[in-house]
Amino acid sequence: MSCPFCMIAQGEIETGKIYEDKDMVVINDVNPQAPIHVLVIPKKHIESLLFAGQDDIEMFGKMLIVASNVAKQLLIDKTGYRIVINTNRDAGQSVDHLHIHMLGGRPMKWPPG
Numbered sequence: 001m002s003c004p005f006c007m008i009a010q011g012e013i014e015t016g017k018i019y020e021d022k023d024m025v026v027i028n029d030v031n032p033q034a035p036i037h038v039l040v041i042p043k044k045h046i047e048s049l050l051f052a053g054q055d056d057i058e059m060f061g062k063m064l065i066v067a068s069n070v071a072k073q074l075l076i077d078k079t080g081y082r083i084v085i086n087t088n089r090d091a092g093q094s095v096d097h098l099h100i101h102m103l104g105g106r107p108m109k110w111p112p113g
Contacts, residue, residue, distance in 0.1 A: 005097035009043040019070055023062060026070050035105030036074050036081070040067050046098040049087045067102045076104035084112075 007013045009025050018038060019026035029037040040063050046052055052060070064083070071077045081104030086093040 003045060003095070003097050005041045005095055005099060006043075006045050009041060018073070019066060021066075023059060024066060026066060029101065033101075034082075034103035034108075036076055037101065037103050038070060038074070040070070040100040040102060042098060047096045048093060048098055049085055052098065063100055067100055071102065071104065074104070080104060080108070082108050082112075 004013065008015050008017075008027060015025075015027045017025050017027055023044070024040060024042045026038050026040050029039055042059055042063060044056075044059065046056065067083060068077070071081050081102055084101040084103065085098070086101070
């Protein structure tokens with residue numbers, strides 16, 4: 001499989017994982033847009049949010065809980081952070097594997113983009 005996130009999840013590409021369990025990994029973004037910019041990546045390959053189904057509901061909840069726990073670990077839980085899911089190219093999705101961006105470490109502006 002040529003999906004870079006699947007390769008990371010399977011340990012074929014070393015990334016210095018921040019967190020890993022049987023369902024997901026958390027890594028630093030290679031092109032950070034904030035002082036803290038991590039990706040919460042499910043090990044199950046789902047191309048984008050558009051391909052998620054009823055069977056994925058529990059996984060989505062776990063992704064958010066993992067993000068919250070990593071925010072505490074990275075000490076941005078008190079100051080705040082932003083969670084983003086980009087879907088398709090116009091939204092900025094550059095890897096065809098569903099993932100959550102968690103950004104923090106600086107004030108965020110609104111509206112984004």
